[in-house]
Amino acid sequence: MSAEPDLVALLPIIDHQPRNPALFFQALTHGSTGISPDYQRLEFLGDRVLGMVIAELLYTRFPKAAEGQMSAFLNRLVSRESCAEIARTCKLGPLIRLGKQARDDGGAGSTNILGDVVEALIGALYVDGGLDAARAFIERHWADRIGAISEAPRHPKSELQEWAAARNRxxxxxxxxxxxxxxxxxxxxxQVEIKGLGSAEATGTSKQEAETLAAKQFLAEHGR
Amino acid sequence: MSAEPDLVALLPIIDHQPRNPALFFQALTHGSTGISPDYQRLEFLGDRVLGMVIAELLYTRFPKAAEGQMSAFLNRLVSRESCAEIARTCKLGPLIRLGKQARDDGGAGSTNILGDVVEALIGALYVDGGLDAARAFIERHWADRIGAISEAPRHPKSELQEWAAARNRxxxxxxxxxxxxxxxxxxxxxQVEIKGLGSAEATGTSKQEAETLAAKQFLAEHGR
Incomplete structure (x- = not known):
């Protein structure tokens, strides 16, 4: 099992002075250590805090975006992959407490574990410092991603794919x-079809163009 | 199309004096009216506010519950059906603005629409009065359901079903x-099997008893 996590190295990442440091040790503790409590309960909470704060940022930042478009943005921003990338940027991996086997198996670089730990840290910040502490962390670490969204209109096929995913289709x-x-x-x-949701057709001068137009058509007919 | 919604009748339901009444009109406006904006953006936000507040209530109220158990509780509490039942208890239906066709089709009693409107009202409370206003609404209207959870241990087969659903299985x-x-x-x-997650076996003096024991065994082996 790994040593006590390094809270000094964590401070610049969370930019918050812990009132209850045990919460942050917990957020960095994977179940494979056998130490209880591990990060799971904090991750459960942090996942919902992240969802709400991102929803609020999107609601405020895109006052004209339809619900479907905001859902697609949100799913992308809060995905396990996005959380894990943020963990990698912050170099969180070496701070995570893992059991020996999990560490040998590369757990400190695992997308699942890294993503979970970012959510668990958000949970710990929420419990320790309230919504403002959690929101400040999310705004800081997600700023580039949210900025990129507003500047890069997506390809209609990507947009339709995200639209379907947002509806569990x-x-x-x-x-x-x-x-x-x-x-x-x-x-x-x-023709483009999403099982259980409908279909749309379009014609173009290439297969690729027709697919793009069909995706646009689908979004126009079924609402973004 | 229905007349302007009745904010006076809404006040005892939300127990909040709107700073911006337009938000509450919007929360009561279904897309079938053709009025823009309808409730969808507020519902998007309110859905995540509800998830976070319920997650926090469960985290605080069940300090020993594992993540899987809290997820199962949460999914039940925030389901469309739960939200719609709360709308029915509050007699929200007659306050919703619907297009004529949607009204004639019974939209004011539709589980989807009633559930959406409860979430949209939570979104409006969050925007208008902050997290405290939204949390007060949720604590008041969900109190009985959360109380019932702590007192009624569920049947292992129901618990396993919810556990699987929480993992999209x-x-x-x-x-x-x-x-x-x-x-x-x-x-x-x-034998009980959840595709992609695993299986467990148990023996009993009836098929029903063996199934119950197998569900318990699965939860014990794969973590609640």
Missing amino acids: KTPVYTLLRKSGPDHDLRFTV | KTPVYTLLRKSGPDHDLRFTV
Whole structure:
């Protein structure tokens, strides 16, 4: 088992003076150590704190965005992968307490564990310093990602994929329905379907263009 | 389309004096009215506020509960059905603005719409009065449900079902593996499996008992 986590190294990451340091030890403790409590309860709480704070940031920052678009943004921002990338940027891995086997297996670099620990730290900040402490951490570490969203309009196919994921649906399926027109001026008609949600069709001068237009059409018909 | 919603009738439900009444009109406005904005953006926000506040209440109230158990409680408490029941208890239906067709189709009694409006009201309270206003609403309207949880231990089969749902897995499948022993003293051995998560076995004096024990065994082995 690893030594006591290094709270001094954690301070610049959380930018908060812990009232109850035990909460932050707990947030850095993986179940494989056998130490109880591990980070799971804090991760449960932190996951919901993160969701709410990101929802609020999106609500405020994109006053005209439809609910579907905000959901897609939110799912991307709070994904395990996003949380793990933030953990890597902060170099959190070496601070996590792992059992020997989990450490030998590379647990300190695992996307699941890194993502969990970021959420657990948010939970610890919420319990220790209230919503303001948690929000300050999230605003600081998510600022670049939220900034990038507003500047990069997404490809309609990516947007539709996220739209479906936000509704717990399967990935959109594109089917070429027909090619028409003379060889020098072909037209491709594509259908996109999301099982249980509906379908849309569009025609373009290439298969790729028809797919893009069909995704746009789907979003227009079924609401973003 | 319905008339302006009745804020006077809403006041005892929200127990909050709106600073910005437009937010509460919006929370009561369904998309079928054609009025923009409708409740969707507030519902997006309120959904996450509700999740966080319930997570915090569970975290505080059940200091020993494992993450899996808290997730199961949370999913039940924030379900569309729970929100809709609260809306029915508060008699929210008649206050919702619906398009004529949606009203004729019984929209004011629809579980989806009632659940959405409760979440949208939580969103409006959060924007208008901050976390304290939203939390007060949730604590008041969810008190009985949270109280009931702590007093009614659930059946292991229900608990396992919720545990699987919390992980986006299929419902547990129970298979009778064998009957053994003499006719007057039969033993039933049952396997329960959750696809992708694992399985467990148990033996009892009836199929029902073996299933209950297998569910308990699964939860014990795979963590609540």
